[in-house]
Amino acid sequence: MTTKGGAVLSVAWNWATLGIAVVAAITAVELLRRVLNSRLIGERWALAGPVVRRCTWPGFATAVVATANAVYTPDMSVASTQNLIRQMFTLLLIGCVTWLVIQAAYAVTDVVLDRLTRVQGERNRRARRIRTQITLVRRVSAAVVVLVALGAMLFTFPQVRALGAGLLASAGIAGVVAGIAAQSTLGNLLAGLQLAFSDALRLDDVVVVEDEWGRIEELTLTYVALRLWDERRLILPVSYFTTTPFENWTRHESRILGSVYLRVDWAVPVEELRAELYRALRDNPLWDQKDWTLQVTDITAGGLVELRALMSAADSASAWDLRCDIREHLVRFVREKYPESLPRLRVDRV
Structure with missing residues (x-):
């Protein structure tokens, strides 16, 4: 009877020790999380935020499993149970440590990727290449x-x-x-x-x-x-x-050239249209103030003159909007100032 009571007391003591150790481990991880999440640490250490965001749950899991593996003492009288519990703890510990290592590595690279995302200007292309490689x-x-x-x-x-x-x-x-x-x-x-x-x-x-x-x-x-x-x-x-x-x-760079085509009558005043193109580009914030031109590029089979307005922009999205703006402006300019230059079909009587 005394032996049975001692065994029960020993099992109860083992579980109580395990519970106290697990609570202590969780408390330690929580305290560490709060310290890293504090404003003082966050302002001085850029890695603190990503570590807290990615490693909180893996840290809790690893602390609990590692503590349980170190503290828990299985019943030595049952060898199969002892081996099974040890095997389970080992597998869980490997899984949790793997999870924590991966998340910690992602946290470190998150800091680098976040800085590279904010890079603009001439260094943006190199920053995007490094982001791709790191990812x-x-x-x-x-x-x-x-x-x-x-x-x-x-x-x-x-x-x-x-x-x-x-x-x-x-x-x-x-x-x-x-x-x-x-x-x-x-x-x-x-x-x-x-x-x-x-x-x-x-x-x-x-x-x-x-x-x-x-x-x-x-x-x-x-x-x-x-x-x-x-x-x-x-x-x-x-x-x-x-x-x-x-x-x-x-x-190599995000800057790109955009073109607008107009097909008008032979009476179109090219010089006036060229000057109007420059005035429209100069007032448009999407133009990067670099390249522009207006050229007669072709005579169509229908007897119309083809004009090409060429302009540059900082990127493809800006180039698309700039082309639409300039096309609309030139169409309105020709319609209002030189209506005789609108496309016309001429027929000769025999």
């Missing part, structure tokens, strides 16, 4: 960490360790089979790395793909998400951009 590298790193963690979990089982030699012996054949089965996936992975480090495509690049104009919204190791001008999303495999020609309007 892909951290995804690859996260995948590698997860694979290592899964391997560590598997090798906690004695049966798996016993099969290790056999698995290594058949790794060559298995690798060949897996490579053939996942050929397209591996091709996309390599294509994603190629795009990122060859600087052929970056986040926020303006591209024309499949006759659609849009910006690169997301670039992963398997697909590219293109945000179109009307807010639709075009999803393409990464390998598409290494095998199919596409237009990149921001490959």
